[in-house]
Amino acid sequence: MSIPQEHDYIGLSEPLPVEKSSDKILPSSSASGIEKNSVLNLRETELRLGLPGSESLERKAGNWVSLFGKDLKDESGNGLCQGSLKSFVSGAKRGFSDAINGSGKWGLSISGGSEVDLGKNDVLFSPRGVCKGNNTMQSCLPGTSVKEISSVKAVEEEEEKKNESGNTAPASKAQVVGWPPIRSFRKNTLATNSPKNSEVAGKSGSGCLYVKVSMEGAPYLRKIDLKTYRCYAELSSALEKMFSCFTIGQYGQGLAGQERLSESHLMDLLHGSEYVLTYEDKDGDWMLVGDVPWEMFTDSCKRLRIMKGSDAIGLAPRTMQKCKSQN
């Protein structure tokens, strides 16, 4: 089977191996039914070019984007979807590089109207991408550092302090030999940790983590880079924009400052919304998004699926138990 060349909406292409369903499941998995479905539905969930119902498996560059755009424009209010999503990403990148070149403040605002607050925007992109360009540091580690955000207040205070004390902009600091005093073997170990994690989790070699997003009833899937989001709220709003023709639950809203959902939150969203966001983790289980800390989620998420709320109810009891046992 030839590996399709996959391009996402930004135009970055990352050839990925075709995912095989794993026959290794975990003891806690009781969702064999769901897994069977996912195995059987592989054909349906495969990325395909062409209009819904077409049998063609080939893809050509550019068709993907235009098809999506065309469809979107047909729906009211969705004409902005792709555009805003694009600017969500590219605007953010501009904003970030402005921050580096300009005031030296790390804070940045996202054009494109994300409702995520300033604290989270600050750390939207790992500065490592910028690190590489700006100085002669040894290769920065993608994704190893924690994505958990310390309190927004502390972040803002820190920025003020930095500006007041007049420290040199960190981006321009050169590396000093033998400083910090860390043993070489320790550095090697830590440097190899990150690529391993991302390889296992996202099957990608570089600093991005593309996963497929499918939606029940949608004729085609999307691909998103999990590394471009810092928390569930951002992921949620991005997916909302992407699939805004469908309703996505309110699960993201309650997450500011929290790492995971409480029991009541889960029940709220399951009962209150038509659709829920689920993901397949490394072990082949389908999990409710929002249980685990963001970093853990990105490490273990292989693909995302927006399910009808009624289908997802079956997940809830097990998730509850996991929630309870983890707390």
Place this chain on the structure above:
Amino acid sequence: MNPDPKKSKVLPSNLPNSNGSSHPHSLFPDEVLEKVLSLIDSHKDRNSVSLVCKDWYNAERWTRSNLFIGNCYSVSPEIVARRFAKIKSVRLKGKPRFSDFNMLPRDWGANVHSWLVMFAKAYPFLEELRLKRMTVSDESMELLAKSFPQFRALSLSSCDGFTDDGLKAITTHCGNLTELDIQDSVTVDVGGGWLSCFPENFSSLEILNFSSLNSEVSFEALEKLVSRCRSLRVLKVNENITLDQLQRLLVHAPLLTELSTGSFLQELTPRQYEDIESAFGNSKNLQVLSGLWDATSFYLPVLYGACSGLTFLNLSDAVLQSGELAKLLAHCPNLRRLWVIDTVEDKGLEAVGSSCPLLEELRVFPVDPYDLDHRHGVTEMGFLAVSRGCRKLRYVLYFCRRMTNAAVVTIVQNCPDFTHFRLCIMNPRQPDFLTNEPMDEAFGAVAKNCTKLRRLSVSGLLTDTTFEYIGKYAKNLETLSVAFAGSSDRGMQCVLEGCPKLRKLEIRDCPFGNAALLSGLKKYEMMRSLWMSACNLTMKGCRLLAREMPRLNVEVIKDDGSDEIQADKVYVYRSVAGPRQDAPSVVLTL
């Protein structure tokens, strides 16, 4: 008057009797003295004993069996061979500590070979050799393997120079080996064939550590080895060993007290998961656990069954978040030592404070030492949280990107028993995060409050005031590490005039010049060594020191591109062996 040094034993008939002899020592027979002294292990005590009088000096040197040499160049193999007769175990240290951070040229020295040649002649019954920061060639290993029929234990810490061939010689020929411990040794791909060279009937191994060696070993050979070495109590494997392989090893060795796992990330079947979980559950004797590369929250729970007896948990290879650490620590109430990576952040350290009341040692390593994003890692809050919960803390190594004077003052009030306080604020010359002042008061508080302090590493923005405090209050300080600190020569002078027990002083990137260097003239002979790099020393000052103090070796390492006047890297140490003969060309001995 003195007993003949060559005499082997004092026979009763030789004893001077009380009415015939002229000195009071004769009432105390040498034989008895030797018997008593043979019970004394501590080399410090033995050194004191040997200074009492010549009788005691001789009695001591006949009975010393454990040899400790803190600086291999402070004495020569020949001198050692002349003095001591019955050495069975040797501990030898070579390069200055800053070699760990790539600050020494490759071929700087500390090669063990000349020592082994001497040992082969003088101590054929040598049983143990423990080396730190020394170069060990394959040739040396072969010599070691073939020269000592009773050889039992080899421990190499931060050593280099050997390959698979050298290790093969050891595993092939040392039939009585109980310990093979290779830690932190920075080697290129060494090769893994050595493990397969243990003979089929070899079963004496008790300690095996190859966790820092990169190469794959044959798992089949390892499994067979572990299953036939019934006394194995320490097993530290490298990252290449997988989880299910680990499970099989654990089944063969349920009596392990120390374990370092391999990679902790692997897709397991449910059965495999259960198996590894029960294997850990059966390891009731585990006290020390490390390795855990790539461990994630899914796999950590397999450990829980083995955690209740843990006293030392080394997570410095496991990139964990705060929640994962908290959950793990909930199962480890008896922890005395904990090493973590700063991805656990302050929140993780709060969990340390609340879960580990018996904690005595904490080390926090940075996941990315060059990370410019100052929001990651740990801060003063995490350290404070630990100090509130772990009042018995006595050893800390803390890498952070922000710290305050107030926090440190509170910390040492909570924990006055610190013996080792190593604080590394990673941004050089960074002031107090809140007040923007120097961190003088922080380390002043450490010096004042922690009366048992033996080792101190300072960082952040520091003026001479810090060193005034240290010199004045740190009466038990033995090791001091200074970087990017001080305002003038006075700083270093305060320390040299103050700390009476100072033995090792290492300084880099400080504004200390010749005046500071020369103010310690009298002191250096009482110290093991002094290191100064990127300070304001000149060749003139170093030559003056060398001239004034002939029993000090003053070595200057020339960097490329440095001029004839500046002395970039200076290493000063006392020696009874004179200047060393094996220095490479970049090292000048003055």
